[in-house]
Amino acid sequence: MNKNIDTKKIIISNPLKLDCGKEINNFPIAYETYGELNSEKSNAILVFHALTGDQYVSGKNPITNKDGWWSYVVGENKPIDTNKFFVICANVIGGCMGSYGPSTINESTGKQIGTDFPIITINDMVNAQYELIKYLEIEKLFAVVGGSMGGMQVLQFVTNFPDKAKLAIPIACTSSHSAQNIAFNELGRQAIMADSKWENGFYSNYKLNPDKGLAVARMAAHITYLSEKGLQEKFGRKLQDRDSLRYGFEADFQIESYLRYQGSVFVDRFDANSYLYITRAMDYFDLSKQYKGNLSDAFKETKTKFFVISFTSDWLYPTSENREIVIALNSIGADVGFVEIESDKGHDSFLLDVPSFLKTLGDYINSTYKVINERRI
């Protein structure tokens, strides 16, 4: 978490008015960049991360020592080729990788902000990241790209700044968090808050961490990122390091052991309060409500080209919800392409090695870049 990170960071001095009514200023945004910005500044791609992602899109994540969360997509000779594109990714506000969040130290008290941190929204996240784009002096991004919560930020970004991106690629996302999405997020939050070490969000004051609660939240969420078929094929009823059932509550099954492991590694890298705040921001996301129930109006001003992608086995942000975005865009004559990619890997497909996804995404981005550049000449 925050403590030992040596990360690129800027301090945003402009006051930012949050949806909750509060105002923040002089707050940090941590970010990372890959590749080089060309002299015309026409090759910049802003990548938005998902719920538990961070600014370390590609290469080695210096905190976890694992590959960046989108290493299949971003990097040298990858679909978003950093030999060609300048890729920017910022940690969202509310996060725990250096941007302003509940684990940021309040300088006047010397303690973490905890649940005194204001409630933030996807809109607030995007507005904060726009300050980074201004700081980098990029007049117009070539593309904004993201999956899941990153996709929601893509939609919000083009809504807020209709002339700041030539291309928008929202992947496996929704324009409005469904009851099922909210339900799963609430389950995770309740698990954290039920942990006696949560201490109403001020656990760091007591040198505690609600690890148990956060791990359960992660385990439950992790199931929603996979598909029933994928789980069955990978784990079935296979037993973990044993030949027969033990008639107890140890992890007899491989799937149990897998989920426990996922929970335990997660707590080492993620702040429980950040999990509460970010899931809340997702739940509050309802782009059509921001436009009085008409999603098309959100995009009315847009000149951006859109490419919407969903996955067959994603039941968390199913194709039908992605299609609603396409329909809204078509109904105002926007330039939108759409494909549902065949995959058994569930919602997580956008993070994984799904060759037809990687190929289509890469080819599309590259040929569109070429077309847009040719037109300019």
Next chain:
Amino acid sequence: MKEEFNIISNLIEENTRVLDVGCGNGDLMKFLQENKTKDIRGLEISKEKVQNCLSKGLTVIEGNAESDLKQFPKSSFDYVILSQTLQAFLNPELVINELLKVGKKVIVTIPNFGYWRVRLQLLFKGTMPVTENLPHEWYNTPNLHMCTIKDFYNFCSSKNIKIFKSIALKKSRISEINKSNLDYKNLDSHLGIFLIES
């Protein structure tokens, strides 16, 4: 193929908005993009073909014309093209109506089941026709509603659909279809191309 593309392209005015329904791998879209207009979209039901189009940078939506044309506003395209696909729909009449709503003008091309080579196969061989243009066997054909140039011509007049232009194609020979030569063109052409409006 090339002749059909040329004819379609000649029916379209420059820099107009075009939708290609059942755009396949995007060959016609590419052709029109290079020759007529940049503002062209596609609708295609096959995932694989949609991915091929997107890989070429073409704006294509995965979807089914019978259910997904509704999402486009009325008259949102100057031209909607349906190239050799009408016969594959469950309900061709519904699709034509949807096309006429979405497009100010509609271009429909029809593999002609009335072509003499097709007729001869049924007459002399007694088997369902298989030709270069209609390569499938009866048991695996995607074509549910084959029709002839004359069928489509009569369909348009019975439904009060205006035919602006109707063109017959045989090999690479192009000719106009009119009321008086309809029976002959119906016998001697492998493809009919219609520019229509509601």
